[in-house]
Amino acid sequence: MNDAYAVDVEEVFKSFGSFKALNGVTLRVRKGEIYGLLGPNGAGKTTLIRLICGLVEAHGGTVTVLGRRMPDIAVLRHIGYMTQQAALYPALSVEENVRFFAAINGAEDGVREALGLVQLWERRGSVVSTLSGGMRQRCSLACALVHRPELLLLDEPTVGIDPQLRVQFWDYFRRMAADGTTLVVSSHVMDEADRCQRLGLIQYGRLLAEGSPADIRAQGGSQNLEEAFLALAGRRES
Numbered sequence: 001m002n003d004a005y006a007v008d009v010e011e012v013f014k015s016f017g018s019f020k021a022l023n024g025v026t027l028r029v030r031k032g033e034i035y036g037l038l039g040p041n042g043a044g045k046t047t048l049i050r051l052i053c054g055l056v057e058a059h060g061g062t063v064t065v066l067g068r069r070m071p072d073i074a075v076l077r078h079i080g081y082m083t084q085q086a087a088l089y090p091a092l093s094v095e096e097n098v099r100f101f102a103a104i105n106g107a108e109d110g111v112r113e114a115l116g117l118v119q120l121w122e123r124r125g126s127v128v129s130t131l132s133g134g135m136r137q138r139c140s141l142a143c144a145l146v147h148r149p150e151l152l153l154l155d156e157p158t159v160g161i162d163p164q165l166r167v168q169f170w171d172y173f174r175r176m177a178a179d180g181t182t183l184v185v186s187s188h189v190m191d192e193a194d195r196c197q198r199l200g201l202i203q204y205g206r207l208l209a210e211g212s213p214a215d216i217r218a219q220g221g222s223q224n225l226e227e228a229f230l231a232l233a234g235r236r237e238s
């Protein structure tokens with residue numbers, strides 16, 4: 001595979017019983033790129049992210065991450081994964097949660113920076129079960145990036161996050177990408193999609209369009225990204 005790619009997904013198929021969740025997806029994400037995955041509920045975004053980090057195995061095709069064929073446990077320490085539903089230990093404090101993920105990866109020195117980034121340093125002693133939903137999202141993000149991964153997989157990272165902090169998150173995502181981190185972000189929010197360098201539109205387990213936000217607007221025939229996306233989605237169905 002080309003070394004410029006952090007993620008190389010080639011003709012991947014994944015079924016759950018007789019249901020084809022991914023039906024021949026090919027996509028490549030360059031190192032340092034912010035790649036957005038868009039698509040309706042059930043399109044296959046989370047399944048694709050789980051395949052990229054090796055949590056589920058494809059029934060066909062190949063997934064290569066940072067030069068290694070997945071699944072490969074050795075690659076995991078270079079990946080940060082923020083799941084769609086926050087996966088935290090509710091009885092532990094904010095700091096204990098982040099420290100746990102840091103320790104797994106030998107990165108305890110990153111705890112303070114990660115908690116500062118998500119603005120939870122002051123609340124580091126709070127037990128997670130007592131946090132608001134948005135704070136839990138922030139804690140979850142801190143856990144995903146505390147070990148400074150080369151590839152960050154973010155499954156709808158800003159759901160429940162207030163607009164101010166969302167802007168800050170994106171500033172940080174951009175800085176990480178500028179430093180060489182690769183980000184794959186799923187989202188339903190079009191102004192977030194617009195912040196990605198490239199977008200992949202997924203529907204019925206297939207990639208139906210791909211390109212920069214400007215490309216997607218052109219392909220969908222609208223200056224409005226949401227309208228362009230809906231036009232592209234409708235075109236495929238008919």
Ligand SMILES: Nc1ncnc2c1ncn2[C@@H]1O[C@H](COP(=O)(O)OP(=O)(O)OP(=O)(O)O)[C@@H](O)[C@H]1O
Pocket residue numbers: 016021039040041042043044045046047048084
């Ligand atoms: N473990 C599983 N067992 C059975 N079906 C599954 C499983 N995981 C996913 N699916 C199905 O695969 C399809 C794709 O699901 P996926 O979670 O990837 O969608 P998504 O694009 O992330 O949707 P959303 O926007 O709602 O998060 C859905 O129809 C879902 O029900």
Ligand SMILES: [Mg+2]
Pocket residue numbers: 045046047084155
């Ligand atoms: Mg999902």
